[in-house]
Amino acid sequence: MSDIDLAFKRLEGLDLSAIESRGDWGLGRMFSHLAQGVEFSMHGYPVQKPKLFQATVGTLAFKVFSAKGKMSHGLNEPIPGEVVAEISASEGLGRLWSSLETFRDFEGPMQPHFAYGGLSKTQFGKAHLLHIENHLEEVG
Numbered sequence: 001m002s003d004i005d006l007a008f009k010r011l012e013g014l015d016l017s018a019i020e021s022r023g024d025w026g027l028g029r030m031f032s033h034l035a036q037g038v039e040f041s042m043h044g045y046p047v048q049k050p051k052l053f054q055a056t057v058g059t060l061a062f063k064v065f066s067a068k069g070k071m072s073h074g075l076n077e078p079i080p081g082e083v084v085a086e087i088s089a090s091e092g093l094g095r096l097w098s099s100l101e102t103f104r105d106f107e108g109p110m111q112p113h114f115a116y117g118g119l120s121k122t123q124f125g126k127a128h129l130l131h132i133e134n135h136l137e138e139v140g
Contacts, residue, residue, distance in 0.1 A: 004125045014139075019139050028090075029085065033079065
């Protein structure tokens with residue numbers, strides 16, 4: 001099963017009427033943030049970290065997260081250039097679901113991650129799954 005399929009499986013089990021965010025962001029804001037990360041991987045991140053950062057710290061961070069199967073990052077930090085959106089949980093989850101469907105079917109070139117630099121589609125799938133799982137740690 002692909003990482004994107006695992007992401008769908010993880011999201012389809014969410015009952016929005018029975019969960020809430022324990023973090024700084026509401027569910028809609030969190031899901032919108034996750035969706036934008038997926039969208040940016042296909043269409044370009046608005047702001048990039050310096051190439052030196054991507055080639056050193058960014059590459060190492062992705063390798064560590066990937067090897068551990070777990071990401072850890074500031075859960076209230078927007079993606080640089082992200083449009084902050086306070087929307088309902090159902091709207092946010094719908095946007096995330098749609099972005100993952102688009103990503104799954106996407107055949108164009110992947111755009112460099114703002115921190116990790118160039119990633120393959122498979123690597124981005126892993127990054128998106130780990131990002132989703134990291135944010136869901138604040139949901140209960």
